Amino acid sequence: MTNWKEYKLSDLMDVIGGGTPKTKIPKYWDGDIPWLSVVDFGNAEKKVFDTEKKITELGLNNSSTKILKKGQIIISARGTVGELAVLGRDMAFNQSCYGLNAKSEICTNDFLYYLMKCKISELKRNAHGAVFDTITRNTFDTVFASVPDIETQTAIAEILSSLDDKIELNNKINQELENLAQTLFKQWFIDFEFPNENGEPYKSSGGEMIDSELGEIPKGWEVGVLNDILEVKGGTTPSTKEPLFWDGEFHWTSPRDLSNLHFPLLLNTDKKVTKEGLKKISSGLLPKGTLLLSSRAPIGYLAITEIETAINQGYIAINAKQGFSNLYILYWIKSNMDLIIERANGSTFLEISKTNFKQINCLIPQKNILNEYMLQIDLLFEQLRINLLENQELTNLRDTLLPKLISGELQINEI
Numbered sequence: 001m002t003n004w005k006e007y008k009l010s011d012l013m014d015v016i017g018g019g020t021p022k023t024k025i026p027k028y029w030d031g032d033i034p035w036l037s038v039v040d041f042g043n044a045e046k047k048v049f050d051t052e053k054k055i056t057e058l059g060l061n062n063s064s065t066k067i068l069k070k071g072q073i074i075i076s077a078r079g080t081v082g083e084l085a086v087l088g089r090d091m092a093f094n095q096s097c098y099g100l101n102a103k104s105e106i107c108t109n110d111f112l113y114y115l116m117k118c119k120i121s122e123l124k125r126n127a128h129g130a131v132f133d134t135i136t137r138n139t140f141d142t143v144f145a146s147v148p149d150i151e152t153q154t155a156i157a158e159i160l161s162s163l164d165d166k167i168e169l170n171n172k173i174n175q176e177l178e179n180l181a182q183t184l185f186k187q188w189f190i191d192f193e194f195p196n197e198n199g200e201p202y203k204s205s206g207g208e209m210i211d212s213e214l215g216e217i218p219k220g221w222e223v224g225v226l227n228d229i230l231e232v233k234g235g236t237t238p239s240t241k242e243p244l245f246w247d248g249e250f251h252w253t254s255p256r257d258l259s260n261l262h263f264p265l266l267l268n269t270d271k272k273v274t275k276e277g278l279k280k281i282s283s284g285l286l287p288k289g290t291l292l293l294s295s296r297a298p299i300g301y302l303a304i305t306e307i308e309t310a311i312n313q314g315y316i317a318i319n320a321k322q323g324f325s326n327l328y329i330l331y332w333i334k335s336n337m338d339l340i341i342e343r344a345n346g347s348t349f350l351e352i353s354k355t356n357f358k359q360i361n362c363l364i365p366q367k368n369i370l371n372e373y374m375l376q377i378d379l380l381f382e383q384l385r386i387n388l389l390e391n392q393e394l395t396n397l398r399d400t401l402l403p404k405l406i407s408g409e410l411q412i413n414e415i
Helices: 057-061 109-125 137-141 150-189 326-335 337-342 354-358 367-407
Strands: 005-008 013-017 029-036 053-055 073-076 084-087 091-093 097-102 144-147 222-225 230-233 246-253 271-273 291-295 299-305 309-311 315-320 361-364
Touching: 013 137, 029 057, 073 109, 084 109, 097 109, 109 144, 109 150, 109 367, 150 326, 150 367, 230 354, 291 326, 291 354, 299 326, 299 337, 315 326, 326 337, 326 367
Parallel strands: 029 091, 246 309
Antiparallel strands: 005 144, 013 097, 029 053, 073 084, 073 097, 222 361, 230 315, 246 271, 291 299, 291 315
């Protein structure tokens, strides 16, 4: 590490403050300039490409917000401290974040991003605030880092970026697969344009339709209730005051585990229970492939389990009856979420009970149509699954290499 030098973080970069146009002036908002807040990043992805809110040129020019350039870095500085992302395009940002731009004679933005990931815990320790934690400009003076020459920085960043780039590519592919899966369900089971015996769209090619309580449906299809096609279970939470129940070997899922999923596949959980804790959970250990629906606070998180897991009381666990599949039910629920929420009740928060859920009307397609659909959707979801599992491995590899490369413990020529 003879070519590594120690700096204060503030010596490595320019720290740029943001701002918010006045929200009561409509002409400052709903423009075409992305405006970042912490809700737009911090989802474990390296880059951020879009924002929930956008501002106009007037909003930009009449506030303290500034434009960060593509490739520069955003960090959340107040409330949720330390979320980090690289800008995928030029964007403005609010005052709860800082923009970071490396001083090119000392550091590169690519290297700075990974360095900051390693320094987040120190920054958090040095944050302060009476109401909520805050990183100030002075906080960057209190944290030190050793950095190598630009050539070594570039090599380190290229190794780590190659892993993040592959993760990003897999996520883009999975988003296309997810969109295709939802489109396919709509075409077949809402628009009734599944292929007829000649391979033509059924309804628009003159396929016979009959009246039902759900409107016109294809001849040979039936109207039933969800209880005809699925079985459900609920869960419970072992006493959190009993250490004997927790930190064991069995997965235990709460809706929080599904809240940040990009794609409907659950690979891991935040908490695990012991054998004694598992005995207290009414769902028992659910098999891999179970479909989970959060049934309250909020209703609507969905995922297929890639793991065996128990669940808490905020879920309905679903398994299809013979002749149906959990994937078919997954996309049925996605397409009928408003109907499910309409059946919910509760004074403190809305909840859909297992009883009310099971009695919701649904179409029961002909078996040959359903079988053909399941063949296609299984192929799509299996590729999505493979990509997510690969991303899990890539993330583990990146997180193992990151601190070793950034600290100089692992040399480039050792990889």
